[in-house]
Amino acid sequence: MKTARQAARQRRRRRRLILGSTVAVTAAGVIAYLVMGLLPDRKEETGPATSARVETTRVTAAPTSQPRASTPTATGTPSATATPRPTASETTAPARPSATATPQSPRTASTTATPAGRIRPGTTYTGVATAYEAEDGNGACLFGPSPDLMIAAMNATDYETSRACGAYVLVRAANGKSITVRITNECPLPCAPGQLDLSQEAFAELADLEAGRIPITWQLLSPETSDTISIRYKTGSSPYWCGIQAIGHRNPVARLEVKTEGGWRQLPRTEYNYFLSADGSGCGNSIRITDIYGERLTVTGIALRPDVVQSTGLQFVRH
The missing domain is CATH 2.40.40.10 (RlpA-like domain)
Structure with missing residues (x-):
């Protein structure tokens, strides 16, 4: 049998063990609490990040309330979100064929409206x-x-x-x-x-x-005549600048064009009755003349020879 002294010694050992366990558990709890306090709060961390991503999306997304119609800027150019609208030149068929057009006979009828100016036939x-x-x-x-x-x-x-x-x-x-x-x-x-x-x-x-x-x-x-139309290049004409004149035409000339790499080009008319190519394009190439009735004649084989009258062998029809 255990003596009273042994029993008392065992009780004291158990109390020490219990006290040690309690202290250890308490210490562990304190340490765990401190560790948890030092760790970052993940819920709070993900919150701002998500908010930032949403805000970025809002900035880069196109506004749903912006109109689709073209809005001119200060320079008159449509904005990037504007719906393109065709210009007058895009909706109107070109008055002259391109350089790849099918070759035509020297005499053709113009498909454009009558080119008569102030002086009109039948008036x-x-x-x-x-x-x-x-x-x-x-x-x-x-x-x-x-x-x-x-x-x-x-x-x-x-x-x-x-x-x-x-x-x-x-x-x-x-x-x-x-x-x-x-x-x-x-x-x-x-x-x-x-x-x-x-x-x-x-x-x-x-x-x-x-x-x-x-x-x-x-x-x-529109008289009876046996004459044919002639072409004359103005004095000083060259491949870099030229003036072209039609002579001996039965009907008034409304338009004169020259053949260029980009197609037929209409030349502006001067008060002294020459059509000018200021940059030389078309000088020496084929020429196309249109009268006020819309008839169009294509002239080929005319050399770039200044101040020389060269016959075309062509004439507008009588009206």
Whole structure:
């Protein structure tokens, strides 16, 4: 049997063991608490990150309320989100074929609207006739001297930047007399719209020169002629700049084009009746001329020879 002293010793050992275990457990708990306190809170960490990603998405996403219609910027250019709209040039068929167009015969009918300017076929104009000394027949149209002085100068308004050059006009006086003249010159202000300044030779066919000024009516004429159209390059023309003129045409010329690498190019017309290629494109190449009735003639084989009249062998039809 255990003695009282042994029993007391065992009780003291158990108390020490229990106390040690308690202290150990308590220490472990404190350590665990400290460790957990030092660890980062993952829930709080993921919260801001998720919020940042959502915000980034909002910044980069296209606004759903932005209109689709084109909104011009300060320079007139549509914004990046604008819906493209075709321009007038995209919705209208080109007036001239491209360089790859099928070759055409020298004579074709224009598919565009009538190119007539102020002077229109079938229209009668009212005005007055005056007279001037035509000398050798040359004038603002720069056709050169003419052996036929049945010519006239068109008032500046109806001259229309030389569109009237070469037109044949039937002139009737109030006394019933009439004459056909060709427009070779311009009558500057104070010549009024409708006024024709006839050569003295032409005026004399209608009235005495002493009359000075007579009332007339006139209209465009498409005459009978055996002449064919000629082409002349202006003095100083080269592959880098050229002026081109049509001569001897039955009907007024409304448009002149040259063949370039990019297709047919319409040249601007000057008041002195030449069509200019300021950069030389098309100079020496094929030429296409259109009259006010819309007939189009293609001219080939014309060399770039300044101030030389070269026949085409072609002529517009009579109307």
